[in-house]
Amino acid sequence: xxxxxxxxxxxxxTGSAPLWRRSLKALLASPxxxxxxxxxxxxxxxxxxGEQIAPQSANExxxxxAFTPPGPDAWMGTDDLGRDVFSRVVLSAAPTLQVxxxxxxxxxxxxxxxxxxxxxxxxxxxxxxxxxxxxxxxxPVMLLAIAIVAVLGAGLTTAIIAIGVVYTPIFARVTxxxxxxxxxxxxxxxxxxxxxxxxxxxxxHVLPNVSAPIIVQxxxxxxxxxxxxxxxxxxxxxxxxxxxxxxxxxxxxKSFLNQGWWLSVFPGAAIFITVLAFNLIGDALxxxxxxxxxxxxxx
Amino acid sequence: xxxxxxxxxxxxxxxxxxxxxxxxxxxxxxTWSVERGETLGIVGESGSGKSMTVLSATGLVPRPPAVxxxxxxxxxxxxxxxxxxxxxxxxxxxxxxxxxGYVFQDPSTSLNPLLTVERQLTEGLEYHLKxxxxxxxxxxxxxxxxxxxxxxxxxxxxxPHELSGGMRQRVMIAIALSCDPExxxxxxxxxxxxVTIQAQIVDIVRSLQQRLGTAVIWIxxxxxxxxxxxxxxxxxxxxxxxxxxxxxTLFEQRSHPYTQGLFAARPTLGRTGxxxxxxxxxxxxxRELPPGCVFYDRCELRLDDRCRTERPPLVELGPExxxxxxxxxxxxxxxxx
Numbered sequence: 012x013x014x015x016x017x018x019x020x021x022x023x024x025t026g027s028a029p030l031w032r033r034s035l036k037a038l039l040a041s042p043x044x045x046x047x048x049x050x051x052x053x054x055x056x057x058x059x060x061g062e063q064i065a066p067q068s069a070n071e072x073x074x075x076x077a078f079t080p081p082g083p084d085a086w087m088g089t090d091d092l093g094r095d096v097f098s099r100v101v102l103s104a105a106p107t108l109q110v111x112x113x114x115x116x117x118x119x120x121x122x123x124x125x126x127x128x129x130x131x132x133x134x135x136x137x138x139x140x141x142x143x144x145x146x147x148x149x150x151p152v153m154l155l156a157i158a159i160v161a162v163l164g165a166g167l168t169t170a171i172i173a174i175g176v177v178y179t180p181i182f183a184r185v186t187x188x189x190x191x192x193x194x195x196x197x198x199x200x201x202x203x204x205x206x207x208x209x210x211x212x213x214x215x216h217v218l219p220n221v222s223a224p225i226i227v228q229x230x231x232x233x234x235x236x237x238x239x240x241x242x243x244x245x246x247x248x249x250x251x252x253x254x255x256x257x258x259x260x261x262x263x264x265k266s267f268l269n270q271g272w273w274l275s276v277f278p279g280a281a282i283f284i285t286v287l288a289f290n291l292i293g294d295a296l297x298x299x300x301x302x303x304x305x306x307x308x309x310x
Numbered sequence: 311x312x313x314x315x316x317x318x319x320x321x322x323x324x325x326x327x328x329x330x331x332x333x334x335x336x337x338x339x340x341t342w343s344v345e346r347g348e349t350l351g352i353v354g355e356s357g358s359g360k361s362m363t364v365l366s367a368t369g370l371v372p373r374p375p376a377v378x379x380x381x382x383x384x385x386x387x388x389x390x391x392x393x394x395x396x397x398x399x400x401x402x403x404x405x406x407x408x409x410x411g412y413v414f415q416d417p418s419t420s421l422n423p424l425l426t427v428e429r430q431l432t433e434g435l436e437y438h439l440k441x442x443x444x445x446x447x448x449x450x451x452x453x454x455x456x457x458x459x460x461x462x463x464x465x466x467x468x469x470p471h472e473l474s475g476g477m478r479q480r481v482m483i484a485i486a487l488s489c490d491p492e493x494x495x496x497x498x499x500x501x502x503x504x505v506t507i508q509a510q511i512v513d514i515v516r517s518l519q520q521r522l523g524t525a526v527i528w529i530x531x532x533x534x535x536x537x538x539x540x541x542x543x544x545x546x547x548x549x550x551x552x553x554x555x556x557x558x559t560l561f562e563q564r565s566h567p568y569t570q571g572l573f574a575a576r577p578t579l580g581r582t583g584x585x586x587x588x589x590x591x592x593x594x595x596x597r598e599l600p601p602g603c604v605f606y607d608r609c610e611l612r613l614d615d616r617c618r619t620e621r622p623p624l625v626e627l628g629p630e631x632x633x634x635x636x637x638x639x640x641x642x643x644x645x646x647x
Contacts, residue, residue, distance in 0.1 A: 197420040203370060204412035205434045205485065206403040215433075219424045 037299045044295045050288035057104035065098035069255045078271050088273035090263065096273060099255040100281050106256050107285075110171050110249070111236035117175030119229055122182025127213055127221075129183065130190025141187070144180040152177050153242060160248045170249040174239045178232050185228050189221035196220075223300035230293035234286040241282050257282045316343040316383050318391070321525035322367075322410070322493040327380035329359075329366045329549075334596040336362050337549045339380070344542075346385075346492065349519065349526040351540030351557075353533055353572070357593050359549040360529045364495050368410055369394060369402045384409060385492065408438040411486030411524075415498040417478035421470040427454070427481050428466040431488055438489045453484040457514055476507035483514060493525045500535060512539055533572055537561060542630075545569050548594045548604030551624060555631040565633045567611045603635065611637040 038044050057064060073093035081088040087096035129140040147155065159173035193199065194217065202212050241258030243249035250256035252263075257278040264274035316323035323343025329336040337359045344350040354360045365371045367382035382394040384405065394402065406412075414420040421430060431453060432446035441449065447466075454462035457480040470478055479499060486494055496515065500508035516539060519526050530536045536543060543560050545553040545568065553566040564570050571589040591608035600606050602618045609617065617636055624634045 197414050197416060198422045200370060201412065201414055201420045201482070201485075202422070202433075203406070204368070204410075204414075205407035206405070206438060207407075207433065208403055211437075215425070216422050220422070 034299045038295055041295055043291050047288040047292040047295070050284055051292070054104050054108065054285055054288075057101045058108045059105075061102045061105055065095075065101045067095040067098040069099050069102045070094065070253045071098075078267075080271070081273050087277040088271060090260075090271070090274050091267055096260075096277055099260060100257070100277050103255045103257045103260065103278065103281070106167060106250050106254065107237055107240060110167065110174065110240040111233050114171045114174035114236050114240075115178065115229060115232045117171070118178035118182050118232065119225070121175075122179040123186045123218075123225060125179070126183040126186025127190055127217065130187035131194055131209070131213055131217060137187075140183060144183050147177075147180045148184075152239065156239060156243060157246070157248060160243065165248045165251060167250055167254075170240060170243050173243070174236050177239065178236065181232070182225065182228060185224050186221055189224055190217055193217050193220045223297075226300060227293050227297045230289050230296055234289035234293070237282060237286055237289070316341065316381075316391075317345070319345060319385070319389075320383065320391070321346045321348075321385045322527070323383050324363060324367045325381040325383060327363060327367060327378070327382065329362055329371065329379075330377045331375050332597075335549060335599055336376075336596050337366065338599075340546070340549070340551055342544045342551065342554065343383070344493070344525045344527055346525050347519065347523045348542070349516075349528055349540045351536030351543040352527065352529045352546060353531065353536055353543055354546035355531055355593060357596075358546040360531075360546055361497050362549075363546070364497060364527060364529065367394060368406060368412075368495070369397070369399075404438075407434045407491070408489045409491050409493065411489070411491040411494045413479070413482045413486045413494065413496045413499045416502045417475055417482050417499075418470070418502070420482055421478055423470055425469075426466070427468050427470070427473070431466070431481070431485055434485065434488045449488070450484075453488055454481070456487075456518070457481070457484045458510075459484075475503050476510060479503060479507075479511055480514065483511070483518075487518065487522070487524070490522065491524065493527065494519070495527045495529075497529045498531070499528075501530070501532075508535065515539070533576055545572070548599060549596060550604055550634060551632070552605065552634045553632065554624075555628075559628065559631050563628070563631070565627055565631070566605075566635045567609045567637055568605050568635075571608075571610075605635070609637065613637060 071094060073089075076085070076089050076093040077091055079085050079089040079093075081096075085095050085097060087100060089095055090099075125140050125144075129137040150158075156173040156177050159176055160169050163169040163172065199212060199216055202216050207216075237257075240249055240256070241261065244256045244258030245262040247262065250259050252259065260278035261275055261282075264271075264278070267274050316325045320343035323341070325341050325343075327340045328338055340359070340363050342350060342352070342363075352360050352363065362371070366376065366378045371378065378395060380395070383391040384394055385391050394405065397405070421427075428447060428450050431450035432441075432443065435441045435446040435449055436443065439446075450466050451462045454466055459465050459477060459480055465473070465477075470481070473481065479502075482499070494515070499515075500511050503511065512535060515526060515528075518524065526539075528536060528539055537557060540557055542556045543554070544551055545560075545566065547566075547568050553560065553564070553569045555563075560569065561573075564573055568589070574587045575589060577586055589608055594600060594604055594607065600618070602616070602620050603609065603612070603622050606612055606617050612618075613636055620636075622634050622636045624632050627633050
C-alpha cells in the first residue's frame with residue numbers, strides 16, 4: 012500500500028471527543044438550556060435543602076396572620092391558617108421531584124425494556140406487549156391514574172405507581188418504533204455475523220442507537236409527571252394533607268380565590284416554571300441528539 | 311440429477327442448498343465449495359440468490375419464514391466437516407466471527423455509528439478469543455495496521471463517521487479477520503466504493519489471503535472484479551448454479567448463454583459504439599419459476615420445446631467445468647462470441 016494511496020483515502024481528520032461530550036457541548040451553548048438548568052437546579056436545591064431554605068416549617072399555623080399579602084414578612088403571603096406560602100412552595104419541591112423522578116424512572120425502565128423486546132423479537136411478544144399498550148392508551152391518562160389510586164388507596168407511593176404505570180406505554184411505543192428501524196440496520200446483521208448473542212446486540216448495538224428519542228421522552232415525561240402529580244394532589248388523591256405539594260396547595264387555594272390571589276398564583280407559577288424548564292430542555296435535547304444535526308457537524 | 315459435490319477437503323461449501331420463503335423459491339439445489347487458501351467468486355445479477363446462499367448457509371436468514379434444506383459444510387481442524395444448518399444457535403454463534411468472517415456491502419451502515427472503531431474491533435476478540443480488554447485493544451491497533459490504515463493508534467479511537475468509505479471497509483475487513491477465521495465471506499464488499507478504492511480493497515484482501523491462508527468467498531455482480539481475484543467462479547441465475555468453472559476456463563470457454571450475456575454486457579475500453587450491451591428482460595420471479603430453463607425468457611439461443619418444458623441438468627462440459635443449459639455447446643458459443 013503506497014503513501015499516495017493512503018493520502019487519497021484519508022478523510023479529514025476530526026477531533027474524536029466522545030459523542031456524549033459533543034452533545035453536551037452543543038447543549039450548553041444555548042442560553043435557553045442555561046435558564047432551564049438554573050430553574051431545575053433551584054428546584055433541586057429546594058428539594059434537598061428545603062428545611063434550611065424555608066423560613067418556617069410547612070405546618071406552622073398562626074391564625075392571626077391569616078391572608079397576609081406578599082410582603083417583607085412573608086414573601087409569598089400566608090394562607091387561611093397563617094402558614095407561610097413561600098415555605099410551603101419550597102418544601103413542596105421534594106415530594107414533587109420524588110414523585111416525578113421515581114414514576115418516570117419506573118416508566119422508563121419498564122417501558123424501554125418492553126419496547127426493546129417487542130421491537131427486536133417481533134412475533135407474539137410484540138403482539139402481546141403492543142395490544143396491552145394499546146388498551147392502556149385507550150384510557151384517558153388521568154382517568155387511568157385515578158382508577159389505580161382508587162384501587163390502591165390515596166398517598167404518595169400510590170401516586171408514584173399510578174403515574175409510573177400511566178407513562179409506561181409511551182416509553183414502550185417510542186422505544187419499539189425506533190428499534191423497528193434500527194434492527195434492520197446492516198450493522199445489526201454484521202454483529203450477528205460476528206457471533207454476538209441477542210442480549211449483547213440489544214444492549215450494545217440497539218439501545219444506544221434508540222437512546223435519543225428515549226432521552227427526549229424522559230425529559231418531557233418529567234413535565235407531564237409533575238402535572239399529573241399536581242392534578243392527583245389537586246383531586247386529593249396524591250400527597251395527603253397536611254403535607255404540602257404544589258397541586259395540593261392549588262386545591263386548598265381554590266376556596267379562597269377572592270381572599271388571596273397569592274395562594275394559587277405562587278404554587279401555580281412553581282408548577283409552570285418547572286414544567287416549562289423540563290419541556291424546553293426536552294426540545295433542546297431533541298435538537299442536539301437529532302442525527303441530522305450530527306450530519307451537519309460531520310460535513 | 312448430475313451435480314457437483316462438496317469436496318471432503320473444502321474449508322466451506324454448500325451442498326444442494328435450497329431456500330424457500332413462502333411461495334418464492336429463492337435458491338434451488340445450489341452446490342459449491344471453497345478450499346483453504348482459495349478464492350471462490352459468486353457472480354449474478356440482483357435477485358439471483360448470491361447473498362442468499364451465504365446468508366442462509368450461515369444461519370443469518372431467519373427460519374421461519376425461510377425454509378432451508380441441504381447442507382452447509384464447514385471444515386473442522388480435525389479434517390471432518392460439520393453442517394451449520396443442523397447446529398444450535400449457541401454453536402452457530404461460536405462459529406460466526408470465529409471461523410467465518412463476514413464483510414458486507416455497505417461499510418457506512420455496517421458499522422455501529424455510536425461505537426468507536428476500537429469497541430467494534432475488540433468485541434469479537436473478547437467474546438471469541440477471551441482476550442482481556444487491554445490485550446484486545448492492542449490487537450485492534452495491529453489489525454488496523456494490517457489492513458493498511460495509517461496512524462492506527464489514533465484511528466482506533468475514531469467513530470465510523472470520521473472515516474472515509476474505503477477506511478470503513480478496511481475496518482470491516484479487520485473486524486472480519488480479527489479472530490483469524492478460516493473462511494472470509496465478502497458480500498459485494500466493493501460495490502459501494504469508487505473504483506480506485508475498490509482496487510485497494512481487492513489488493514488488501516488478496517495479500518491478506520496469501521499471508522493468512524484464508525478461504526475467500528467473494529460475491530459480486532462485477533465480473534471484472536471477480537475475474538481479477540477468484541480462482542473459481544460460480545454463476546448464479548434464478549437461484550440456480552448455471553455455470554461453474556475455474557477463471558481461465560470461464561473467461562475463455564464461457565458456455566451458458568447467460569454467462570455469455572454477462573461478458574458481452576461488460577463495458578470495455580476501446581469498444582466503439584454508443585450503446586452498452588444489455589441482456590434484455592429481467593430475472594424470473596422466484597414465485598413463478600418457469601418449468602423449464604430459468605433463463606428461457608431471456609435466452610437468445612433457446613431451443614423452443616425442450617428449453618421451455620424441461621429443466622436442464624448441470625452437465626460437466628470439461629474438467630471441473632459445469633454448465634446448466636441445453637444450448638451450451640462450444641460451436642454455439644463461438645457463433646455468438
